[in-house]
Amino acid sequence: MPKAGVYQMFDEEEGIYNYCPSPVCTDEETMYIFFCANTWPGLVIDDIYARKGKLVDGTWQFGDKFRVLEPSRLGWDNIHVCDPDVIQGEFRYQGETYPWMMVFLGCDIHYSYHNQIGIAFAKEIQGPYVKYDGNPIVNYEEVFHWGAGQPCVISLDGKGKFRMLYTQSVHEYERRLIGTRTFWRDFDLSDADHPIITEEVAMHEGGITNKDKEGAVAVFNPSLMWDRQQDLYYLTREGTPFDRERVPGFISSYSQVCVISRQNFERNEGGWQVLYNIDQGDTGFPRNHNAGLIKDAFGWQPQGRVPQVAVTVSELMDQGFLWTYRIYYTEIQVEEQS
Amino acid sequence: MSRTYVLQSPGIAIAAARMKADANYIGIADQALVSKLAHNHVFLCEAWEQGPITERRLQRLYHRLMPGDSLFMETNLPEPLLRKALSYAKEAGATTVLVYMKPDLNKYAIAGSQADILILPESSVNMAANRVITFGEHEHAEALAGAFALALMNGLDEKQAEAFYRRAALSKDLPWYDEVAYG
Numbered sequence: 437m438p439k440a441g442v443y444q445m446f447d448e449e450e451g452i453y454n455y456c457p458s459p460v461c462t463d464e465e466t467m468y469i470f471f472c473a474n475t476w477p478g479l480v481i482d483d484i485y486a487r488k489g490k491l492v493d494g495t496w497q498f499g500d501k502f503r504v505l506e507p508s509r510l511g512w513d514n515i516h517v518c519d520p521d522v523i524q525g526e527f528r529y530q531g532e533t534y535p536w537m538m539v540f541l542g543c544d545i546h547y548s549y550h551n552q553i554g555i556a557f558a559k560e561i562q563g564p565y566v567k568y569d570g571n572p573i574v575n576y577e578e579v580f581h582w583g584a585g586q587p588c589v590i591s592l593d594g595k596g597k598f599r600m601l602y603t604q605s606v607h608e609y610e611r612r613l614i615g616t617r618t619f620w621r622d623f624d625l626s627d628a629d630h631p632i633i634t635e636e637v638a639m640h641e642g643g644i645t646n647k648d649k650e651g652a653v654a655v656f657n658p659s660l661m662w663d664r665q666q667d668l669y670y671l672t673r674e675g676t677p678f679d680r681e682r683v684p685g686f687i688s689s690y691s692q693v694c695v696i697s698r699q700n701f702e703r704n705e706g707g708w709q710v711l712y713n714i715d716q717g718d719t720g721f722p723r724n725h726n727a728g729l730i731k732d733a734f735g736w737q738p739q740g741r742v743p744q745v746a747v748t749v750s751e752l753m754d755q756g757f758l759w760t761y762r763i764y765y766t767e768i769q770v771e772e773q774s
Numbered sequence: 775m776s777r778t779y780v781l782q783s784p785g786i787a788i789a790a791a792r793m794k795a796d797a798n799y800i801g802i803a804d805q806a807l808v809s810k811l812a813h814n815h816v817f818l819c820e821a822w823e824q825g826p827i828t829e830r831r832l833q834r835l836y837h838r839l840m841p842g843d844s845l846f847m848e849t850n851l852p853e854p855l856l857r858k859a860l861s862y863a864k865e866a867g868a869t870t871v872l873v874y875m876k877p878d879l880n881k882y883a884i885a886g887s888q889a890d891i892l893i894l895p896e897s898s899v900n901m902a903a904n905r906v907i908t909f910g911e912h913e914h915a916e917a918l919a920g921a922f923a924l925a926l927m928n929g930l931d932e933k934q935a936e937a938f939y940r941r942a943a944l945s946k947d948l949p950w951y952d953e954v955a956y957g
Contacts, residue, residue, distance in 0.1 A: 475955045476938055478930050480775065481794050507794070509950050510815055515794055544815070546775060546796045546927075 438720045438764065445469065445746060445763045446487060446498045451477025453761040454485075457728040457746035458521045458588075458659070460561065461738050465491040467730070468561050469746065470504065470538070471763060472518035480758070481507065482516035484540060486562060496765060504563045505540060505556060512552055512572050513542025521588045521659070524733035526595040527557050529568070529628040536561050537625070539600060541585030542572065551583035552576050553602055557628070561733075568628065574602060574621075574636075581605040582616055586657045588728075590735030596626025598735075601639065601671075603656040616656040617641075618673070642706020644673070644694055647713045651677050661729040663737040667698045670743050672727040675713060684723065684750060684757045690715035691727035691747050693768055712768045714747050719764045721749035723757075743768040778923045779819065779838060779868075781847040781859055782827055785948070786873060788814040789920025790846070793942065794951045795927050797920075800834065802827060827851060832859050841867030844926045846919060848873040849882045856885040864888070869926065873919050874898065891932065893919055907932050909943055918943035921954060 438444075448454050456472040467489040472482050484505035487498040508514050519541035527534045534557035543551045552572035556565035576583040586603040601620045607613065618639040624632035641655045654676045661670045675690035693711045700707030714724050730744040731737065744767050751760040775796075780787035782801035790797035791814050798819035799811055811818060820834045832855065839845060845863040847856060849872070856872070863870045872882075872889035877898045879886055886892055889904060893915060896908035907922065909915050921942035925935030942954045 478934060479924060479928050479938065479955070481924075481951065481955070503956070506952060506956070509792070509952065510813075514815060 439718050442718050442720075442764055442766050443495065445489070445496055445765050446501075448473070448762065449477065451759055453758050454763050455726045455748040455761045456519045456586075457726070457748065457763045459728055459730040459744075459746045460522050461730065461732050462561060464738070467491070467496060468522070469498070469763070470520040470522055472520070473501070475503070482518040483507070484517055484520045484538075488562070502562065505538065505565050505567075507542065508567070512544050512575075513540075513554055513567075514544050515546060517542050517554075519586045521728075521735075522561065523589050523591050523598060523735050524561075524594075525591050525598065525625075527625050527628050528596075529557055529566075529625075532557075532559075534558060534566075536565075537589075537598075538565050539573075539587040539589050541587065543583070543585075545579065548582055550576065550579045550581070551585035553584050553587045553600075555625075570628075570631065573623075573631070573633070574600070574604075576604065578605070578607070581607060581614070584619075588659045588735075590660050590662045590731075592622065594734055596628075597622065597624045599623075599660075601658040601660050603658070604636075606638075615654060618655045618658050637704060640704045640706045641708070643696070643708030643710075644692075645710055646676055647690055647692070647715070657726060659728045660735065661731045661737050661743070662698070662735060665737075665739075669696050669698055669701050670694070670711070670729055670737070671696070671708070672729055672745060674725055675715070679722075682722070682752050683754050684752070687723050687725040687750060689723060691724050691745070693727075693729075693743060693745060711743070714745060714766050718766055719747065719749050721764075722752050723750035724748070725750065775927050775929075776842040776844065777840070778927055779835075779843060779845045780816075780923075781832075781845060782851055783846065783848045783873070783916075784811060784816075785916040786846050786848065786919045786923070787811060787816045789916045789942075789948045790923035791816045791920075792948055792950045793920045793924040793954070795920065795924040797923065798838075800838065827855055829855070829858055832862060835859065835862040835866065839863055839866035839868040843868040844871060844923065845869070846871045846873065846923060848875055849878055849885075850875075853882050853885050856882065857888060860885060860888040871919070871922070871926070873915060875915055893922070905932060907939070913940075913943035914945055914948070915943070917945050917948055920948065924951075 458470040489498040536558040553574035554571035584604040621636040674688040726748040800820040803821040874894040921939035
């Protein structure tokens with residue numbers, strides 16, 4: 437049973453999964469939640485869907501889902517598109533000015549290889565989204581690595597400048613080490629035909645600890661929100677290490693919420709604090725993964741709200757666990773700060 | 775999920791790739807065919823520009839096929855070679871799918887009895903020993919096979935996936951995934 441105040445945001449039919457939520461509040465009572473789902477029951481091809489929600493008596497209630505982005509027939513994103521995030525701004529592209537931009541993961545091979553990051557623009561938040569012809573905007577060369585993906589963005593100026601965090605493979609061949617971690621870089625797509633993109637940097641993980649305070653920390657699958665009042669960055673990540681003993685062993689038991697001052701983030705030498713771990717005690721499910729902070733249209737913290745998170749849950753099952761992926765609403769219990 | 779291999783049938787390979795299956799071609803291919811396959815996102819797994827398919831070449835299946843993979847082929851090779859391919863695939867633990875583009879069951883009776891799944895014209899005599907998918911006069915066999923390849927990759931059987939591959943089979947040309955899934 438979920439804890440009081442934690443609830444499933446919407447349900448799905450059998451054979452369809454929902455995960456990777458990106459909840460965007462366009463006003464105090466309206467949310468568009470973007471997420472990844474398959475279209476044909478039982479067939480794992482990721483599309484990006486969305487639902488429009490209204491806050492009714494303190495609870496988000498959602499309308500029907502609609503598809504907002506599909507894999508291309510050919511090219512770098514022809515198998516899956518997923519991991520969406522959406523922000524508002526002013527993006528001039530091919531003679532048009534677009535107020536909405538989506539970032540997403542695309543790939544051209546199955547089995548979680550060769551992921552890369554693309555963007556798409558829209559006149560309305562619900563779409564249609566036009567894929568950028570400079571995609572992938574974050575490319576990754578090695579085909580049989582996980583690649584680059586799971587992007588999230590916050591606007592830096594309410595216009596064309598934004599900061600992107602994303603997961604990327606790291607490979608050290610002498611130690612036969614292959615893993616992933618979070619990287620970040622800034623973009624200026626005010627004139628998207630002539631993009632300005634800074635060099636990427638590996639995000640410092642200092643201060644982040646695992647739930648049991650033991651073991652090596654790996655920070656990947658970030659979502660980011662900027663509290664402009666207090667100038668803080670909130671981050672969610674997959675809780676590590678994974679419980680490999682039970683199936684599915686490749687997704688996290690808990691999702692972690694961390695916080696850092698913007699200055700410390702930009703210094704990139706550490707300073708994170710763990711704020712909360714969303715786990716079975718919150719949702720009632722043994723797997724809690726692919727979390728997304730509930731943000732306003734610019735990726736900033738909605739005024740007057742405590743940090744809120746949409747998190748994906750899963751059952752433990754030897755087979756068919758994928759079809760139990762559903763999205764839950766949680767609020768962060770700040771009194772449990774460590 | 776598992777991997778899909780297609781032996782000497784460019785049409786099925788392209789159909790499967792357009793359905794977003796992981797389609798890997800094994801067979802003879804000149805430069806024009808290599809280009810066509812690659813353009814349709816078929817992975818060229820083992821491609822020979824010259825000479826015929828031989829037993830020796832089929833033995834590349836030893837290291838390509840893994841348990842749970844599927845091998846699609848059609849009745850366009852001599853039956854002894856098809857039987858070899860079927861036995862090599864069975865030895866590797868792969869699922870074999872044999873597609874009869876024409877009702878020539880008698881010609882390939884032994885091979886047909888060795889395949890796990892047959893895709894054949896509904897006018898053909900049913901071979902009770904096999905799992906069978908039939909296609910009608912106005913259904914596109916390659917499109918059906920390609921859509922079924924994606925289903926097999928995902929662990930769906932011929933009954934669970936029927937609505938999907940029947941929709942694909944209605945196309946005159948080899949359809950793309952979006953035309954079937956969202957249509």
